[in-house]
Amino acid sequence: MSDNAVVPLRVALLGCGVVGSSVARLLTQNADDLAARIGRPIRIEGVAVRRLGRDRSDTLLPDEAFTTDAEELVTRADIVVEVIGGIEPARSLILRAMEHGASVVTANKALLAEDGPALYEAAARYGVDLYFEAAVAGAIPLLRPLRESLAGDDVSRIIGIVNGTTNYVLDKMDATGAGFAEAVAQAQALGYAEADPTADVEGFDAAAKAAILASLAFHTRVSSRDVYREGITEVSAADVVAAAEMDCVVKLLAICERVVDGQGTQGVSVRVHPAMVPRNHPLAGVREAFNAVFVEASAAGQLMFYGPGAGGDPTASAVLGDVVAVARHRVGGGLGPKESAYADLAVLPMGSAATRYYINLEVADLPGVLAQIASVFATHGVSIQQVRQEACPPHDLDETDRELPGSAAQLVVVTHTAADAALSATVDELSELDIVRGVTSVMRVEGD
Amino acid sequence: MSDNAVVPLRVALLGCGVVGSSVARLLTQNADDLAARIGRPIRIEGVAVRRLGRDRSDTLLPDEAFTTDAEELVTRADIVVEVIGGIEPARSLILRAMEHGASVVTANKALLAEDGPALYEAAARYGVDLYFEAAVAGAIPLLRPLRESLAGDDVSRIIGIVNGTTNYVLDKMDATGAGFAEAVAQAQALGYAEADPTADVEGFDAAAKAAILASLAFHTRVSSRDVYREGITEVSAADVVAAAEMDCVVKLLAICERVVDGQGTQGVSVRVHPAMVPRNHPLAGVREAFNAVFVEASAAGQLMFYGPGAGGDPTASAVLGDVVAVARHRVGGGLGPKESAYADLAVLPMGSAATRYYINLEVADLPGVLAQIASVFATHGVSIQQVRQEACPPHDLDETDRELPGSAAQLVVVTHTAADAALSATVDELSELDIVRGVTSVMRVEGD
Numbered sequence: 001m002s003d004n005a006v007v008p009l010r011v012a013l014l015g016c017g018v019v020g021s022s023v024a025r026l027l028t029q030n031a032d033d034l035a036a037r038i039g040r041p042i043r044i045e046g047v048a049v050r051r052l053g054r055d056r057s058d059t060l061l062p063d064e065a066f067t068t069d070a071e072e073l074v075t076r077a078d079i080v081v082e083v084i085g086g087i088e089p090a091r092s093l094i095l096r097a098m099e100h101g102a103s104v105v106t107a108n109k110a111l112l113a114e115d116g117p118a119l120y121e122a123a124a125r126y127g128v129d130l131y132f133e134a135a136v137a138g139a140i141p142l143l144r145p146l147r148e149s150l151a152g153d154d155v156s157r158i159i160g161i162v163n164g165t166t167n168y169v170l171d172k173m174d175a176t177g178a179g180f181a182e183a184v185a186q187a188q189a190l191g192y193a194e195a196d197p198t199a200d201v202e203g204f205d206a207a208a209k210a211a212i213l214a215s216l217a218f219h220t221r222v223s224s225r226d227v228y229r230e231g232i233t234e235v236s237a238a239d240v241v242a243a244a245e246m247d248c249v250v251k252l253l254a255i256c257e258r259v260v261d262g263q264g265t266q267g268v269s270v271r272v273h274p275a276m277v278p279r280n281h282p283l284a285g286v287r288e289a290f291n292a293v294f295v296e297a298s299a300a301g302q303l304m305f306y307g308p309g310a311g312g313d314p315t316a317s318a319v320l321g322d323v324v325a326v327a328r329h330r331v332g333g334g335l336g337p338k339e340s341a342y343a344d345l346a347v348l349p350m351g352s353a354a355t356r357y358y359i360n361l362e363v364a365d366l367p368g369v370l371a372q373i374a375s376v377f378a379t380h381g382v383s384i385q386q387v388r389q390e391a392c393p394p395h396d397l398d399e400t401d402r403e404l405p406g407s408a409a410q411l412v413v414v415t416h417t418a419a420d421a422a423l424s425a426t427v428d429e430l431s432e433l434d435i436v437r438g439v440t441s442v443m444r445v446e447g448d
Numbered sequence: 449m450s451d452n453a454v455v456p457l458r459v460a461l462l463g464c465g466v467v468g469s470s471v472a473r474l475l476t477q478n479a480d481d482l483a484a485r486i487g488r489p490i491r492i493e494g495v496a497v498r499r500l501g502r503d504r505s506d507t508l509l510p511d512e513a514f515t516t517d518a519e520e521l522v523t524r525a526d527i528v529v530e531v532i533g534g535i536e537p538a539r540s541l542i543l544r545a546m547e548h549g550a551s552v553v554t555a556n557k558a559l560l561a562e563d564g565p566a567l568y569e570a571a572a573r574y575g576v577d578l579y580f581e582a583a584v585a586g587a588i589p590l591l592r593p594l595r596e597s598l599a600g601d602d603v604s605r606i607i608g609i610v611n612g613t614t615n616y617v618l619d620k621m622d623a624t625g626a627g628f629a630e631a632v633a634q635a636q637a638l639g640y641a642e643a644d645p646t647a648d649v650e651g652f653d654a655a656a657k658a659a660i661l662a663s664l665a666f667h668t669r670v671s672s673r674d675v676y677r678e679g680i681t682e683v684s685a686a687d688v689v690a691a692a693e694m695d696c697v698v699k700l701l702a703i704c705e706r707v708v709d710g711q712g713t714q715g716v717s718v719r720v721h722p723a724m725v726p727r728n729h730p731l732a733g734v735r736e737a738f739n740a741v742f743v744e745a746s747a748a749g750q751l752m753f754y755g756p757g758a759g760g761d762p763t764a765s766a767v768l769g770d771v772v773a774v775a776r777h778r779v780g781g782g783l784g785p786k787e788s789a790y791a792d793l794a795v796l797p798m799g800s801a802a803t804r805y806y807i808n809l810e811v812a813d814l815p816g817v818l819a820q821i822a823s824v825f826a827t828h829g830v831s832i833q834q835v836r837q838e839a840c841p842p843h844d845l846d847e848t849d850r851e852l853p854g855s856a857a858q859l860v861v862v863t864h865t866a867a868d869a870a871l872s873a874t875v876d877e878l879s880e881l882d883i884v885r886g887v888t889s890v891m892r893v894e895g896d
Binding site for chain 2: 022026030033034036037133139140141144145148149150151152153154219282297298299300301302303304305306307308311313314316317318319320321322323324325328329332333334335337338340342343
């Protein structure tokens with residue numbers, strides 16, 4: 001017993017990038033506190049890296065702590081922290097670590113969203129823990145509240161900003177009037193966006209996080225393949241201006257909802273897309289690379305979580321919280337929550353989602369146009385919340401337009417909530433009308 | 449094994465008020481989901497009440513579920529949920545329940561803040577769980593994030609609104625210009641304040657919550673007796689107007705900080721008092737009976753938690769999350785985090801706290817007055833951030849004033865951060881000056 005108290009728990013760290021080096025440094029700096037909180041000291045058994053020889057003095061670790069042999073390292077650890085990211089070799093290393101009896105803490109949203117159930121199954125088979133708070137929303141405690149605090153409640157909806165890069169880009173576009181490419185370049189220069197920003201700006205990162213959130217909230221397996229995904233690459237400076245005219249801002253949202261479709265099927269809708277959000281909504285006030293997530297539950301009501309969604313130290317804070325949790329289990333027995341997928345709800349297609357649309361049309365400025373447009377909405381059972389018609393300023397018309405008979409008008413329509421499929425069909429039919437010269441912009445509206 | 453899976457876990461409920469009846473109803477309504485999430489069904493063994501015979505059909509329980517013999521009930525439960533509140537008989541019943549092997553879930557902030565260590569010790573002695581998420585900030589997952597998610601980080605500060613009643617009262621005073629008594633009467637009429645509002649308006653409730661938060665955040669025993677406490681009974685309509693003139697609102701804040709006092713002693717400051725908060729600060733936007741808490745940690749940065757801080761169902765949501773946690777331990781082994789008080793920091797007196805002051809003085813309108821006032825601040829090492837002088841409107845002066853030589857002026861001073869003791873001494877000395885006719889209002893300023 002007294003011997004046990006001084007045998008340190010061995011932590012193997014896989015990956016030593018921005019997050020990994022913060023984890024290594026904090027494990028060293030906070031060693032005494034961590035030992036007191038866990039009831040036993042922690043020792044870094046080793047850090048697996050792709051190449052040796054780089055200056056890693058920021059980790060506060062000696063050179064001999066580093067190895068390129070991750071497969072060997074994971075066999076001699078009590079706790080494996082995986083911050084490599086991506087599918088392979090992360091998955092194989094995690095499974096191998098569990099097979100050798102290690103509990104795993106990972107920040108790997110892509111892997112969890114693609115193959116979470118396999119990881120859960122391995123953890124159950126080998127009687128080890130799987131924790132992953134850092135995979136979603138960085139330092140913000142969000143997964144533990146969903147897995148544990150709300151475990152007696154019934155979550156109906158999650159809506160939030162879970163990708164800091166795209167929020168930074170959209171915030172700059174809103175604040176400075178910059179176009180998408182310009183704002184991305186600025187984000188890259190400041191380290192908020194990667195050299196290849198695809199995973200962020202195309203919404204892959206947010207979609208993986210949405211899948212993880214939906215899985216936990218609805219006790220249902222949701223993979224990233226189930227998530228409807230639209231990135232922000234098509235969001236133009238004009239869209240941002242149009243949003244501002246509506247007293248809205250454009251945000252990339254992750255939305256997970258319980259829904260009932262037209263046939264009465266209970267299911268969940270999980271989606272990531274840009275949307276206009278009213279400027280007085282708390283999500284509209286989320287600036288720069290911060291994250292914020294609303295969770296609505298039947299008994300709890302509406303909860304909000306806000307904080308830094310990325311970065312080395314914030315993400316490391318979440319990793320270390322998980323390390324303490326699994327280490328406490330090593331010392332005191334027990335395991336954290338297992339996979340909970342008993343509800344097994346259907347993931348409904350995007351068409352079933354209940355959304356609102358903002359539609360900006362260029363129409364012929366003729367009598368009867370509004371009636372014709374409105375009847376298209378009515379045909380599809382879509383109710384109009386507001387409509388605004390303005391004459392197009394001449395410089396908005398190109399030469400082709402000028403040759404068409406009659407002058408043009410700008411028509412802005414905002415709908416009430418309807419099935420996304422009905423809204424999409426409405427827009428398709430509108431664009432076929434002779435009186436419609438073009439659909440300038442279509443965007444979902446959320447957050448009322 | 450298969451037998452075990454169908455033997456229900458027995459839950460005893462102590463108390464059947466607003467929270468208790470929500471807990472009973474939700475345990476019944478969500479029985480299937482809870483069983484799936486726990487891995488074993490839950491059964492309500494009984495509900496202890498003070499008097500039988502009342503209509504409790506909202507609990508969905510049969511009459512025979514109720515008993516007045518709480519002492520007997522707790523001996524035949526796996527999990528005891530205590531929502532009686534107050535010190536006794538809650539404490540004796542909790543200790544008795546633990547002695548008989550039951551894990552305890554409680555929402556009892558007063559008891560935890562007065563005698564938490566005794567409860568933790570009993571839980572450790574009998575190998576049972578002690579969970580109390582519902583004790584602070586109702587449905588908002590706040591204690592689990594502090595106890596677990598941030599267990600690898602170093603919390604430096606917590607600042608928040610943790611009492612819904614006083615926030616409702618102050619919000620009404622701000623929105624309608626009502627005085628304190630009027631706003632309290634309104635809150636009582638709407639069920640936001642109790643018939644005897646003392647615990648809320650005098651800050652006792654918030655102080656107990658602050659003690660619990662500080663204990664968890666700083667790994668140090670902090671009892672409600674250690675908390676500096678000022679309620680809102682002295683906040684006048686004039687104070688609220690003065691705050692508005694500063695573009696601030698008055699909020700009752702709970703603040704827990706790591707501080708270093710003048711002698712270099714590391715310690716914590718834990719306090720509850722009304723303060724002016726800039727209107728653009730997120731805490732200023734917390735309306736009605738909602739709660740919001742900021743947590744600052746060294747690696748995580750600044751996190752915010754927001755949601756319903758009270759009410760039957762929201763509080764029951766937190767209770768049920770804890771019930772699932774301790775039930776999972778019953779099924780799968782292990783125990784939740786124990787008391788962590790190893791840091792054992794000193795709780796420093798209010799004088800050591802770093803605060804800012806807003807001071808409104810009525811002074812003689814004579815040359816040299818400002819210089820004299822400013823030198824008092826300088827003597828105490830308090831730096832002035834801004835000062836504004838206005839002639840008093842004649843109707844502000846009573847007959848006594850009129851007989852003094854010279855006309856009066858209103859002087860508003862806002863200080864930079866200084867030790868509370870220095871600020872307090874400054875105000876004392878100012879009120880002794882001949883040129884000061886009166887100190888109209890003094891309030892701390894927070895949230896920059």
